[in-house]
Amino acid sequence: MGLADVKSMLVFIRGDLCLWQRDPSGRYAEIKKEPSASQLEPYILGKTLLHKSVEINMILEGYLEQNTDLAIVREELATIQDEMMSLLSHVQATDHAQYLPYLDLLNSTIDYLNEVAQISDDLMPGSVGQRLANYLATINPLIASISQYVTNLQIQQLDDIMQCWLRQGLIELKSSQVVLVAPNGPRKDFMEQQYFETLYARDHVYYMEMPSAQIGSALIHDVILAVAKHVYNRRIGENILHDPTAMYRDVLGPYAPKALERLGQKASSEEPVVKQCPYHL
Numbered sequence: 540m541g542l543a544d545v546k547s548m549l550v551f552i553r554g555d556l557c558l559w560q561r562d563p564s565g566r567y568a569e570i571k572k573e574p575s576a577s578q579l580e581p582y583i584l585g586k587t588l589l590h591k592s593v594e595i596n597m598i599l600e601g602y603l604e605q606n607t608d609l610a611i612v613r614e615e616l617a618t619i620q621d622e623m624m625s626l627l628s629h630v631q632a633t634d635h636a637q638y639l640p641y642l643d644l645l646n647s648t649i650d651y652l653n654e655v656a657q658i659s660d661d662l663m664p665g666s667v668g669q670r671l672a673n674y675l676a677t678i679n680p681l682i683a684s685i686s687q688y689v690t691n692l693q694i695q696q697l698d699d700i701m702q703c704w705l706r707q708g709l710i711e712l713k714s715s716q717v718v719l720v721a722p723n724g725p726r727k728d729f730m731e732q733q734y735f736e737t738l739y740a741r742d743h744v745y746y747m748e749m750p751s752a753q754i755g756s757a758l759i760h761d762v763i764l765a766v767a768k769h770v771y772n773r774r775i776g777e778n779i780l781h782d783p784t785a786m787y788r789d790v791l792g793p794y795a796p797k798a799l800e801r802l803g804q805k806a807s808s809e810e811p812v813v814k815q816c817p818y819h820l
Contacts, residue, residue, distance in 0.1 A: 542561070546711065547715035549716070549735075550717075556572070557571070571709065575697055581637040582692050582693060585641060585689040588648075591622065595616065595648070595674075600671075616655060616656070644682070648674075693731070698734070712739055717735045717739060718766045721746070722748065
């Protein structure tokens with residue numbers, strides 16, 4: 540249903556880009572699978588640093604606003620400090636230019652955690668807030684730079700894979716569809732979706748959410764069947780309602796404002812009376 544003219548399906552799931560092709564019987568089978576940058580260490584390390592910076596902020600904001608036990612705060616920060624020191628040692632031991640953008644954030648964070656560790660318990664409430672503000676002011680541009688860097692890694696890797704498959708003649712844009720599978724949650728401006736919508740001019744790209752626990756065991760066959768339904772609905776919308784998104788909205792929705800307006804006019808023109816509920820027996 541809906542995929543009769545789709546020769547290839549590209550499925551982005553669990554960080555991999557998978558290429559499935561349709562055989563003469565109409566069944567799809569995987570012929571290629573490549574990891575995106577999100578599966579590789581440079582990207583993972585960058586995302587880890589970003590998350591650790593957020594975690595530090597959350598721990599200290601919790602302490603300042605909710606009076607979290609100071610011993611627990613120090614223990615949590617010490618754990619992060621050990622993790623950051625390990626990451627720094629790893630980066631310094633790796634002769635790879637891809638890790639250089641992370642050094643400033645690593646060093647700034649380790650220095651800040653050292654400062655906090657040296658504050659006495661009695662001075663902690665009064666001084667940690669300003670030190671946190673100074674730390675955030677220092678790392679905000681570094682976070683923006685690393686965020687751009689890891690995004691570049693992912694987009695470039697996806698494009699490298701796609702251009703390779705296009706050159707090899709494994710896919711044609713006009714006869715292929717893309718489905719991106721992501722966990723439930725806020726995914727506005729999903730960067731992989733932006734890449735494929737740019738490459739395909741939006742028409743062939745589908746976005747699907749499922750619970751995180753299901754993604755690990757999701758079968759791509761089932762994903763393709765779900766996409767077939769979306770393709771079918773899009774074509775019905777185009778052919779009958781002249782809008783490819785119409786099947787995802789209430790077709791009577793545009794008529795509701797006028798009905799509500801009429802209801803309001805009717806109510807304002809009538810004397811307020813107590814009426815018996817028409818469904819009351």
